[in-house]
Amino acid sequence: MITDPARLASFAHDEAAGAPYALPAAVVRPRDTGEVAAVVAYCAERGVPVVARGAGTGLSGGANAVEGCVVVSFAAMDRVLSIDPDERLAVVQPGVVNDHLRAACAAKGLWYPPDPASAPWSTIGGNVATNAGGVCCVKYGVTRDYVLGLEAVTGRGEVVRLGRRTAKSSAGFELAGLLVGSEGTLGLVTEITLRLRGERAQEHTVVGYFDDLPSAGRAVAHVVAAGVVPSALELVDRYCLRAVDEWKNMGLTDGGDVLLLARCDAPGAAGLQEADTVLACFEAAGATWSARSADPAEADALFAARRLVYPALERLGMVLSEDICVPRTLVPEMLARLERTAESNGVRIASLAHAGDGNLHPMLVVPRGDERQLARGREVFEEVVDQAIALGGTVTGEHGVGLLKMRGLARELSPAVVDLHRGIKRVWDPAGILNPGKVFTA
Amino acid sequence: MITDPARLASFAHDEAAGAPYALPAAVVRPRDTGEVAAVVAYCAERGVPVVARGAGTGLSGGANAVEGCVVVSFAAMDRVLSIDPDERLAVVQPGVVNDHLRAACAAKGLWYPPDPASAPWSTIGGNVATNAGGVCCVKYGVTRDYVLGLEAVTGRGEVVRLGRRTAKSSAGFELAGLLVGSEGTLGLVTEITLRLRGERAQEHTVVGYFDDLPSAGRAVAHVVAAGVVPSALELVDRYCLRAVDEWKNMGLTDGGDVLLLARCDAPGAAGLQEADTVLACFEAAGATWSARSADPAEADALFAARRLVYPALERLGMVLSEDICVPRTLVPEMLARLERTAESNGVRIASLAHAGDGNLHPMLVVPRGDERQLARGREVFEEVVDQAIALGGTVTGEHGVGLLKMRGLARELSPAVVDLHRGIKRVWDPAGILNPGKVFTA
Structure with a gap:
């Protein structure tokens, strides 16, 4: 745990220009899901805000610390747990860097397409949080299109497994897809099962x-x-x-x-x-x-x-x-x-x-x-x-709402739809501790 | 509105073998979203169950009528509203038959891939409800992969527009994807914006x-x-x-x-x-x-x-x-x-x-x-x-849970995940009127 103010500063914000932030009260770097769950349960009991953080390359302020919060850095959960060439699946921890995963896949003749410009630094957990895109999305889709399953810690500190390892499923609500792009407001993602493609043809x-x-x-x-x-x-x-x-x-x-x-x-x-x-x-x-x-x-x-x-x-x-x-x-x-x-x-x-x-x-x-x-x-x-x-467009194609697009999102969505967001957040995070004040107002 | 018991019988169940059903109290066939919203609002006020129905080709009992319910048949909302070749989008009403949409797309050199065996009869609304698959899914994905946006009526009788018309978006929660595969338990889908592909090469x-x-x-x-x-x-x-x-x-x-x-x-x-x-x-x-x-x-x-x-x-x-x-x-x-x-x-x-x-x-x-x-x-x-x-599999790949897979789903998902389903349902349908007793127990 880091509480030294000099060191806390480097965990206080992402790369969004001019978005507000505070110094966190503490930064923790859990090594496994159990530690994440323990931190969240502790914070839920005390009403302490929790802000998840990958590499901090976000451009909307989604990872910016809020007053009195604990920042959960996933820097120590950075392993590719498995790559299965026949199933074309990878299972990774959230802190793995996008380019590292892509290299590990390439070594087995496989390809993980989403390629945000931040790929040399940004993490898969952060990519999942913002539903990151990139250059090849025009043909190959965005992060959500590659997330089959997730393990996550809810705002109650419960560990849940969502989604699947199979090619398809109609078993219940698509909760893995719901977490993708939710910017740390519903749960902290602790493991990700990703669909891969075979090596692409020459470009x-x-x-x-x-x-x-x-x-x-x-x-x-x-x-x-x-x-x-x-x-x-x-x-x-x-x-x-x-x-x-x-x-x-x-x-x-x-x-x-x-x-x-x-x-x-x-x-x-x-x-x-x-x-x-x-x-x-x-x-x-x-x-x-x-x-x-x-x-x-x-x-x-x-x-x-x-x-x-x-x-x-x-x-x-x-x-x-x-x-x-x-x-x-x-x-x-x-x-x-x-x-x-x-x-x-x-x-x-x-x-x-x-x-x-x-x-x-x-x-x-x-x-x-x-x-x-x-x-x-x-x-x-x-x-x-x-x-x-x-023009029938959207306020964010791939960076997420964070803090900077909140005003725009409130114009893009109807009040009834924003209310659905609020209701769903209360289900996952009844204490309202997960990345409060981001995406939409409570 | 149909209340003649002899005619009600043909709206009482889908094609699931041996799944329980009751005679509906009434069947309505709304012609537009306003009528759907009016019916749901009426039922919400009185606690009357509402069961949505496409062509009734489902195999899990998801469209089976429950005691005292109103069945909302989408047979009269069966139009392809627009097909845009340049955006590669179609906007359709839920009652359009899958094969009819595919033919209309083909006439413009476009292709809507999901091809369940029921395609000559089943409707896009029903395909959305169950996240239907088909033969070409192995390469081209399932219904959810083609749904960009939805209009839906929540259990409160509110009309909401979810999702997008753009190639990508990170604007808030993926609520359109959440409704796909929710089998009429969260909202009644009244319009669907679908992504299309260009004509495929020779097979x-x-x-x-x-x-x-x-x-x-x-x-x-x-x-x-x-x-x-x-x-x-x-x-x-x-x-x-x-x-x-x-x-x-x-x-x-x-x-x-x-x-x-x-x-x-x-x-x-x-x-x-x-x-x-x-x-x-x-x-x-x-x-x-x-x-x-x-x-x-x-x-x-x-x-x-x-x-x-x-x-x-x-x-x-x-x-x-x-x-x-x-x-x-x-x-x-x-x-x-x-x-x-x-x-x-x-x-x-x-x-x-x-x-x-x-x-x-x-x-x-x-x-x-x-x-x-x-x-x-x-x-x-x-x-x-x-x-x-x-074996790490799922109880339903493409038919949905309905009634027949409920026991299995309860074994596939952890109690915490089922609780998330229940909580999310309460947000969309506080009166619990939408397809009650399906997918999971209240």
Whole structure:
């Protein structure tokens, strides 16, 4: 148990820009489910808040400590317990890092698809808490699609096993799926049974540069209409490209203003056909330059550059990052609205997007410590969230609600649905100790 | 509203053999969500039970009327409201028949995969209630995997919209997924937003005959170990084949005792490669005869024959049908246990199985009206259920719990998990009027 204030500070918050947090009263690092259950039971009896924490890479404040809380860090429960190649299952502890699991699977010819940008650091427990996505979700789905079963500790300190190890089941309510994305408000996940896939076929990369966001948006719409489901379809706008160039001098902006990166992985010749279709879509939308990349190293470098966007922007100030998701045919419309919103507010919105599934990450950079600009940026993003909702979208595609999307969620859901959330929380956590004040108000 | 006892009888039960039911007090056939909400609100105020009903093709008694209840038939809410090819979404009313939706999708070059054997009659609302599966689930997943959003009426008579239209979302609890498979105990689903796929590639069929269940089981295990994910992998045993032959004289038993039917649909040459791998697996397991079918009509006829098994057995008596699902590598072990159980109990268990995902449908035929043999059959199947649970399996892969699997479910889930079910039900249905006495005891 950690109670030294100097050390507590590093467990006080995640990476959400400007979300409130407090110093925890204590941090515990349980080694097994029994210890988790004991901590929760102790806290339930005394009404002490409990905040679960993986790697702290969240972007919504879901892992931020609240006044007087105990932070339960899963750093010491970081083992891959088993990988079964025939059943295509992995059983893991919540603290295992996403990339470590992926490597362990790859060593057995298997693949765990969800690949959030945080994969080198974020944990499966955190991925489960936020229903994390990533680049390949456009074809392969999100974390929830891979969670078959869970062990969890409820707010009463009870250990429950939910879900299954079988390919399918209709036995009772889908409680494992309910816990995925519940951000530590219903239970603390202590073990996860994950579905795996076999190794994927070779990916073919298609690169396109565009003069502006509308033409890149049209290219995305063309791909959607062509019926191709790429295994990645990422958009990086001029502000993002420039930030990476200024840092790494990669020459990304030499090709043009907006970059689209697509990958196709249908097996055999079908994959090449898909890639050629995507290329034709890029060209039809007015790409200034486009090509099917013949060099895997070059293709990987472009995807690596995409991952550098966030740290590159962080060099320039505090990055406010949105996570809206709109119906995918409305990506061009949402991009146009982002441009108008930026203009009317006199700000610069940088956009990175999982364009193929309509999940946009508009970003605003504000000078560190400038509370006025931070507040202003938040207001701009509330406008953006309203526009996403108006287009039939959602306030968070993959980051979770945490603290930062609470206002938006209250607008997305009807009061009756929020009441269902509150009722369900009372069932799992009658004392109201699990991550209180997150996602929705009590 | 129907209250004529003669007409009420046809709404009193589904197709579950030997599950208890009562005559409903009334049957209503609402035309829209407002009418559903009005009926539920009326019943909630008076404590009148409400049982939702699709086509009544269920096999667990989930739609069986209870004493004094109002049956809400969705027969008049049977429209496909929209199909959006670019978003790959369909919005439907609950009463639309599965095959009708599939045809409407196919007309637009789209595909709704879940294909229960009841597809010509069963409704999407009923499929949602039981989280229905089918033949192609082994590769393409079950109903829940295709439900993005729902409109539902809670037990308070409130209309709520759950889920999304977007490719992904982390906005609050996954309440749409919670309703899928809840068998009408939490809410009445009044509209469903479904994810679609593009038309599938051509399927290649592989047929294998085997001398006995163990060798067919080994063939399934070989396919699993080879890493091929077929788009169908069905097992039909000797008793099933004989019943169809005796009825339709199709010569199914000429080839051998146990039939495996596999399909592969990877695009292009990859599909043929997969089919050849499956063929090699069948041969390695000792198939007495096996071939990749060159004739699509012949292949379709074999799958059609598989669908005739249940009606063919029904000619012989009342069919008790199980729905266990075990980890797929344990299919051979489960088949062996079924043979031993049949032998030790002196009964004949016929087996039809979605073998590729471990979902077995053992069936017992008992003379109609013979209560003693019916009770005996039930006890034999409780043994079978216990064995499935012992192998890490589940009591129902795709039929739902209804009335017939309640005893099994209580053994599969811990008391704490059943208590979570009860608590969640109280949140959605505080008066306890929605399908009372189903799935778990109050």
